[in-house]
Each structure stands twice: as structure tokens, then as C-alpha cells.
Amino acid sequence: MKKFLSIFVLMMFGISLSACADSRETLVVGLEAAYAPFNWSTQTANEHTVRLDGQIGYADGYDVVVAKYIAEKLNMKLVVKAIEWDGLIPALQANTIDVIIAGMSPTAERALTVNFSDIYYRSEQVMVVLKTSQYVNATSLTDFSGAKVVAQLGTLQDDLTDQIPNVNHLTPLESYGAITQAVRSGEADAFVAELPVAQSIIGTNSDLTFVQFDEENGFVVTDEQVSVSIAFRKSDTELLEQINEVLASITTEQRNEWMNDALDRQN
Amino acid sequence: MELPDQSEFLKTIIYLFVTYYKIILYGLGVTILLSVVGTIGGFVLALGLTQQRVIHIDKKREKRFTRILKQTLKSLGNGYVTLFRGTPMIVQAMIIYYGIATLDIFSWWNPLTAGLIIVTINTTAYISEVLRGGLQAVPIGQMEASRSLGLTHNQAMRKVVWPQAIKNSLPGIGNEFVVNLKDTAVLSVISVVDLFYAVKQSASATYRTIEAFVIAAIIYLIITYISSKFVNYLQKRVGTAKVVKV
Numbered sequence: 333m334k335k336f337l338s339i340f341v342l343m344m345f346g347i348s349l350s351a352c353a354d355s356r357e358t359l360v361v362g363l364e365a366a367y368a369p370f371n372w373s374t375q376t377a378n379e380h381t382v383r384l385d386g387q388i389g390y391a392d393g394y395d396v397v398v399a400k401y402i403a404e405k406l407n408m409k410l411v412v413k414a415i416e417w418d419g420l421i422p423a424l425q426a427n428t429i430d431v432i433i434a435g436m437s438p439t440a441e442r443a444l445t446v447n448f449s450d451i452y453y454r455s456e457q458v459m460v461v462l463k464t465s466q467y468v469n470a471t472s473l474t475d476f477s478g479a480k481v482v483a484q485l486g487t488l489q490d491d492l493t494d495q496i497p498n499v500n501h502l503t504p505l506e507s508y509g510a511i512t513q514a515v516r517s518g519e520a521d522a523f524v525a526e527l528p529v530a531q532s533i534i535g536t537n538s539d540l541t542f543v544q545f546d547e548e549n550g551f552v553v554t555d556e557q558v559s560v561s562i563a564f565r566k567s568d569t570e571l572l573e574q575i576n577e578v579l580a581s582i583t584t585e586q587r588n589e590w591m592n593d594a595l596d597r598q599n
Numbered sequence: 600m601e602l603p604d605q606s607e608f609l610k611t612i613i614y615l616f617v618t619y620y621k622i623i624l625y626g627l628g629v630t631i632l633l634s635v636v637g638t639i640g641g642f643v644l645a646l647g648l649t650q651q652r653v654i655h656i657d658k659k660r661e662k663r664f665t666r667i668l669k670q671t672l673k674s675l676g677n678g679y680v681t682l683f684r685g686t687p688m689i690v691q692a693m694i695i696y697y698g699i700a701t702l703d704i705f706s707w708w709n710p711l712t713a714g715l716i717i718v719t720i721n722t723t724a725y726i727s728e729v730l731r732g733g734l735q736a737v738p739i740g741q742m743e744a745s746r747s748l749g750l751t752h753n754q755a756m757r758k759v760v761w762p763q764a765i766k767n768s769l770p771g772i773g774n775e776f777v778v779n780l781k782d783t784a785v786l787s788v789i790s791v792v793d794l795f796y797a798v799k800q801s802a803s804a805t806y807r808t809i810e811a812f813v814i815a816a817i818i819y820l821i822i823t824y825i826s827s828k829f830v831n832y833l834q835k836r837v838g839t840a841k842v843v844k845v
Binding site for chain 1: 602604605618619621622625693697700701703709710711787788789790792799800801802803804805806807808809811
């Protein structure tokens with residue numbers, strides 16, 4: 333028992349020591365590690381993974397690849413912390429992390445609190461449904477009229493849900509894990525997701541599929557809504573400029589390749 | 600090991616556990632650590648808090664200043680219990696963790712240390728109520744007898760009333776430990792890597808959520824079952840009066 337406790341005491345000190353490194357030589361990135369394919373956690377390291385600070389395991393995914401690229405270009409040491417979605421912006425403001433690279437859409441509301449970089453990925457919005465669902469052959473939002481639709485609390489997809497005519501907008505859930513379960517169990521008919529997220533979910537859940545829309549039949553979205561950006565503290569403008577320069581050097585082809593690789597690794 | 604197909608429920612559970620056992624066991628360790636530290640720390644702090652709440656005010660003999668001071672202490676103690684019993688731990692966690700992190704005054708402030716402190720202050724409030732009940736269950740004759748044998752009020756409290764009150768409270772305190780094992784799951788909201796959080800992470804790559812949480816349910820059930828048995832055993836050994844068999 334004593335040994336057991338002393339291991340934990342050591343563990344705690346280890347965590348607290350690793351938390352206080354100079355922020356200008358290190359880039360401390362916050363992400364959920366639960367939003368595949370942008371970021372997820374794994375127990376096996378590979379060339380793309382980064383050790384998760386303060387816990388056992390590694391982060392992998394598109395965001396991690398981007399974070400690694402940025403850290404390398406700026407010659408900074410990369411530290412990745414897994415933080416719950418609701419805690420990401422508070423953690424940024426509390427200096428616990430320097431940037432959020434977590435598949436976050438740069439909405440106008442969030443931009444009141446944080447600064448956003450240029451876009452580092454752009455995607456389309458789709459609906460994920462059961463393969464056996466009556467909505468499988470839908471081609472427009474109107475086809476989803478009356479459907480029970482769920483989304484993640486506090487996300488763009490939750491706002492978009494209201495664009496479906498006569499939608500039965502269910503109470504938003506905590507995570508994509510819970511949302512996937514809601515649709516698999518029939519509690520919800522569908523959920524709105526970004527294309528890469530939908531692809532990754534159906535990749536591991538063979539009973540699900542997704543519905544895509546033409547531009548005129550789908551969700552009405554602005555540029556900033558369907559893209560993801562890196563979030564910074566309002567005061568941190570220098571780092572923002574440096575990272576924007578790095579992002580500009582990544583081509584669209586490169587981005588798509590990274591995303592496809594991430595989808596492959598996940599399955 | 601390959602990820603089993605969607606239809607293979609049991610195989611998926613085994614796959615998730617085998618692949619993620621390291622973080623799951625780590626999370627289990629953190630859950631146990633939180634409950635042990637929370638319950639022991641909460642008990643020690645609750646002793647002081649409860650004494651503060653039942654402080655004896657002698658209206659005839661004590662000076663006005665002393666009476667006001669004691670009454671203030673009493674009200675503060677009661678206020679503490681009202682505050683921490685009247686708000687959910689998940690809300691306390693968000694406010695305390697991010698509040699203090701924003702102030703940026705402690706270099707050791709991280710989710711785990713914050714979680715340990717939050718569960719301790721929360722448990723203190725609950726155990727204080729258990730102890731107060733334990734004190735009230737001690738017959739008034741105990742105090743009267745002690746006083747008539749020449750003990751002061753404080754001596755009687757310390758040597759006669761409190762030991763019996765603690766004995767009375769043991770089942771309640773043990774229960775608080777079992778409750779903590781489960782309730783610390785809410786600390787995952789501030790990213791404490793407890794069992795709940797670890798299991799959630801283990802489903803993050805595959806979105807096989809139910810399967811992952813079945814693992815959590817089994818582990819929670821095992822640890823709460825074992826600790827309830829242990830609490831019962833402890834209760835028998837300490838020998839709280841003779842119990843009616845039901």
C-alpha cells in the first residue's frame with residue numbers, strides 16, 4: 333500500500349514539474365483527443381503521434397500532424413495536452429496551453445474571446461444515419477423534415493441542425509461517442525457532422541452511413557463555419573503571425589493527404 | 600489485434616481492454632487515489648469543521664465578544680456545508696479548477712491536484728453532516744455523567760462524546776468512500792484522467808462507446824463491491840454496539 337501511494341505521489345510531482353516549462357521555447361497545444369480524425373488518443377506510438385502530457389498514451393490525428401509540422405518549422409518543443417472541449421478556451425486563457433488545435437471552427441462568437449489563425453482545413457457538412465434508415469436516400473435537407481436530429485453541445489453542427497425544416501432537435505450531447513450511440517440505438521435518426529468526422533465514424537461503425545448534399549440543397553454555411561482554425565489568446569498576436577506563415581506553406585493537396593492518412597491510421 | 604466487426608459486442612470489449620489496458624488501469628489508479636485522499640482528507644477536515652459547527656456557547660458565563668466570535672465560527676461552518684452540499688461537484692470543479700488556473704499562482708496546479716482538492720473539500724461537507732448526526736446520536740446522559748464526574752465541557756467532548764460519535768459515523772464515512780469511487784467520474788470534466796475519462800479516451804479512435812463504457816461499468820462495480828464488503832467488515836471489527844439482525 334505504501335509503495336502504491338508513493339508511486340502516485342511521484343506521478344503527481346512528475347505532472348506538476350512537466351507543466352511549468354517556458355512557453356516561448358515550447359508550444360503547448362490543447363485538444364480533446366476524442367474528435368477523430370482530427371485528434372484521438374492511442375496507446376501505440378508511431379511517427380505521427382505525440383505523447384499526451386500528464387497521462388498515459390499518445391495523441392494522433394490530423395491536428396497532431398499539423399501541430400508537429402508547426403512546431404518543427406518554428407523550432408519549438410511540442411507539448412500536447414488532452415482537455416475536455418468545454419475546457420479548451422478556459423485553459424487557453426489560463427495559460428495552461430498556448431494554442432487550441434482541435435478541429436475548432438472559427439465562429440464569430442468564439443472570435444470575441446480568442447483570435448483565430450487562417451484556415452487549416454475546410455470540409456463539408458453531412459448527415460450520418462443508419463444504413464437501414466428511411467433517410468438513407470435523402471438528397472436535400474427537406475427530406476429530413478421531421479427527423480430526430482442530435483449534435484454535440486456548443487458546436488456549429490448543433491446550430492446547423494435548426495436549418496432542417498420541422499426538425500425534432502434533440503438535446504445536444506457531450507461527445508461524438510455519445511452521438512454515434514444515439515443514432516445506432518435509434519434514439520436519434522441522424523446527426524450533422526463534418527465529412528472527415530463522418531468518414532471516420534462510419535469507418536469503425538459499419539451499420540452507419542452518411543448522406544451528402546448538393547450545394548443548393550444542403551446547409552447554408554459561411555466560409556468560417558465549415559473550416560477549422562487554430563485558436564490563440566487575444567494578446568498572443570506574434571505567435572499568431574508566425575503560425576499563419578507556416579500554415580500558408582501547407583498546400584491543399586498536402587492537407588487532404590494528411591487527412592486521408594489520418595483516416596487510414598484510425599481504422 | 601484487429602478491431603472486430605460492429606456486430607461482435609463481446610470481442611469489441613475484449614479488444615478495447617487489451618488495447619487500452621494501460622490507460623484504463625492508470626485511470627482506475629487515479630479514481631482510487633481520488634477516493635482515498637478525498638475520504639481520508641475529508642474526514643480529518645470534517646472533524647474540525649463539525650466541532651466548529653457544534654461549538655458550545657455559554658450565554659451566562661461568556662463575554663459578549665467571545666459569544667459573537669463563536670457564533671461567527673458556527674455560521675461560517677454551516678455556510679461551508681450549505682455551499683458545498685448545495686452545489687454539484689461538477690460545477691465546483693469547473694469554477695475552482697479554471698478559476699485558480701486563471702489566477703496562475705500555483706505552479707503545481709493541474710487537473711489531478713485540483714481534482715484531489717475538490718473531492719476533499721466536497722467530501723468534508725458530506726462527512727461533516729455524517730459526524731453531526733453521529734454526535735446527535737450520543738445520549739445526553741453521556742455528557743451529563745462526564746460533567747458530574749468533574750470533566751470540563753471540552754474534556755467531555757474530546758474524551759467521551761467524540762469517540763462515540765466517530766464510532767457511530769463509521770458506516771456513513773465508509774459509504775462516503777463508496778460514493779466517491781463513483782462520483783469522482785464527474786472530475787473528468789476538468790480532464791482528470793480517472794477511470795471514466797480513460798475509458799472515454801479508449802473509445803476516441805473507434806467511437807465504440809457502449810462497449811467501452813461496459814468496461815467502465817464492470818470495473819466500477821468490482822471496486823464498489825469490494826469496498827462495500829470491506830466497510831462492512833470494518834464495521835463489525837470496530838463493533839458498533841450490538842446490531843439487531845435483519
